[in-house]
Amino acid sequence: MSVVCPICEGAGLRILTRPDGEQYATACGCQTQRRALANLERARIPRRYEHCTLDNYETSFPSSHRSLLKAHLAAKKFVEGYPLETDGSGLLITGAIGVGKTHLAVGILQALIMERGATGLFYDYRELLKEVQHSYNPKVSATELEILKPVFDAEILVLDELGASKPTDWVWDTVAHILNTRYNDKRTTIITTNYANQAPLGVEAPTPRNVMRDETLGDRIGERMRSRLQEMCVIVEMQGEDFRQKIKRATLA
Numbered sequence: 001m002s003v004v005c006p007i008c009e010g011a012g013l014r015i016l017t018r019p020d021g022e023q024y025a026t027a028c029g030c031q032t033q034r035r036a037l038a039n040l041e042r043a044r045i046p047r048r049y050e051h052c053t054l055d056n057y058e059t060s061f062p063s064s065h066r067s068l069l070k071a072h073l074a075a076k077k078f079v080e081g082y083p084l085e086t087d088g089s090g091l092l093i094t095g096a097i098g099v100g101k102t103h104l105a106v107g108i109l110q111a112l113i114m115e116r117g118a119t120g121l122f123y124d125y126r127e128l129l130k131e132v133q134h135s136y137n138p139k140v141s142a143t144e145l146e147i148l149k150p151v152f153d154a155e156i157l158v159l160d161e162l163g164a165s166k167p168t169d170w171v172w173d174t175v176a177h178i179l180n181t182r183y184n185d186k187r188t189t190i191i192t193t194n195y196a197n198q199a200p201l202g203v204e205a206p207t208p209r210n211v212m213r214d215e216t217l218g219d220r221i222g223e224r225m226r227s228r229l230q231e232m233c234v235i236v237e238m239q240g241e242d243f244r245q246k247i248k249r250a251t252l253a
Contacts, residue, residue, distance in 0.1 A: 056107075057103055068238055071095075079116065088188060094194075094195070096238075099241075164193075175222070
């Protein structure tokens, strides 16, 4: 059963009195929270990540690694500064598997919805590409534009695991379409990726003689789009041990 607001008793309005004694009605604060909860339900956050908040990040990923502490602080400052200080810019959260990138991104999205009154969407990069590809099936009623329009229009977009799909010309064109549209509209995009933003200094791009160099984000989505992300986002680098593997080893020990 839903809890009835003790202030407005479910009416959604509060009766207040001005200094001159005149009474007037105003929306009760419970309505704001209800709208936020409805927006949270529409944000497509997977069940696996529904528990992820900025408040429980440090308990979920206990670490003294300086980059993780800095990333958590940057996330909280981003929420506090939204939307005036951020002015359409987003975050590009990079790092190895298991350091809490998705937890941090979802925590930011949840905080922006619940605390700042924003709306937003969570999309796994690979799943989004699959949905777009599926739209080419003549038996499917949804068009590519119908699938991408919510992605273009979302006030906040969390794009998880950018670069995870095999790079092809079609993938690059689709990524460019999404990022350029959001860039031109100054919409906030929060991105996570397992790929480094750039190769370490002095390390050349992969060639037939140099195939051991780890791929970078530019290798996966194209250097042009990686450069565009430099304009769209503040880079947040996270380093540390794979926490999921650490837990697994501790469980088996």
